[in-house]
């Protein structure tokens with residue numbers, strides 16, 4: 001449909017330089033340049049390395065997205081960009097690019113929230129989000145349960161991790177097992193050949209008095225590390241497959257249990273799962289099983305849309321345009337701790353009025 | 362010719378328009394922590410002051426540092442993206458060269474800017490247009506011999522009077538000087554450097570020590 005908004009989205013909150021283009025809820029391009037290999041030897045994302053890579057990758061990635069989408073920049077209806085949360089220096093590269101691009105093209109700029117974008121991306125896969133939507137966001141940087149009645153204005157946090165993010169726990173256990181970085185995909189792979197019930201690792205914050213929707217993975221991480229060390233100290237071989245499977249089971253058991261409970265408590269019949277950990281095969285399978293049993297419809301985008309990308313930012317930007325939300329100002333800043341309750345960063349009117357005279361389109 | 366010049370490699374956020382002969386509008390604000398917020402509105406203001414729109418620009422000139430990285434990247438990313446959107450060339454100019462060009466000193470001198478961590482970015486010049494050393498980053502005390510006996514320009518010189526007893530203005534670079542220097546070099550048919558950052562330091566990144574045991578001994 002040609003009258004749906006054509007939006008380009010830029011994402012640089014961590015180590016992926018993502019540029020996506022959507023028309024309404026249709027994905028046209030999803031170009032990503034990753035610096036993950038440069039971080040591997042450090043065992044985690046190094047902010048300065050990520051920022052330098054974003055600067056080098058940005059223009060080629062924008063060009064690739066335009067080519068893939070088969071559109072020209074002047075046809076765009078808006079430019080969206082992750083304004084936060086994320087790594088401050090990395091975000092600033094994307095925000096600078098988006099502002100310059102929007103200004104030079106004479107298009108409105110939308111600074112949007114990274115977490116709301118992770119939810120909104122599912123529109124590209126499964127069509128318009130149901131309202132309300134329950135979302136479980138799990139990645140190396142975040143683990144939260146969010147309830148949204150309108151993804152452009154209202155995202156309510158029900159719970160979040162009180163210590164490590166789920167993806168962080170995968171990275172740390174992979175390090176203990178000497179499996180390299182990032183840990184998620186490799187643990188998923190080993191776990192497929194292991195027994196998830198081999199070792200009973202603890203399920204954090206699942207007691208009757210614990211907060212119903214918060215998560216904790218720090219205790220689990222320590223328990224797994226101790227178990228491995230005890231094996232090593234006894235001179236025994238560490239059963240990597242069983243440890244991977246049992247650890248992964250402990251994580252996804254808690255995530256899915258709490259997500260399904262939140263849907264039940266709030267009377268929501270859909271569950272959306274996003275973020276890099278949503279690419280985990282066991283999380284997808286167990287969520288499917290438990291949602292079916294509870295009569296909840298599960299929506300999980302394909303793995304490439306779950307990890308950080310520009311298409312998710314474009315998807316939320318397109319929704320901002322479609323719903324006539326105010327654009328951001330030219331003094332938009334990167335906010336590394338942008339609250340999840342702010343789906344976007346609307347501008348102050350006076351700045352925009354001054355600017356309009358210089359815009360041409 | 363209409364050049365839009367910008368620099369964010371020092372605490373100054375500075376923008377200027379140059380028509381090949383003169384600077385026709387400029388803006389300079391000093392706020393080391395808000396490069397990202399201040400730059401685009403400054404571009405907008407400068408264009409409005411000149412009564413021009415961005416699509417009139419025929420080339421972008423950007424300070425490539427050396428300078429503190431986060432701020433430096435704001436200018437470079439903005440310049441790169443303007444170049445992409447407008448289809449015009451983006452020229453790099455060493456930020457220290459911009460400072461040198463605006464210096465009001467006779468004979469050889471040194472330019473030094475604040476590199477933080479008790480270091481300066483610096484280079485030696487024979488005159489306002491002629492840099493004779495590559496830009497470098499050093500502790501002032503370590504270069505005292507190399508800069509002895511000549512005047513010094515820039516905030517780095519003002520910060521370390523023991524090493525730079527004869528410090529002169531300007532403190533920060535101005536896009537007006539950057540643009541004028543670029544216009545002069547382009548008119549002379551000179552090639553300007555690519556708009557890539559001069560970081561001069563490797564990223565701070567610690568390779569984590571081998572995995573630490575969590576079991577108490």
Ligand SMILES: [Zn+2]
Nearest residue numbers: 118139275308
């Ligand atoms: Zn993310």
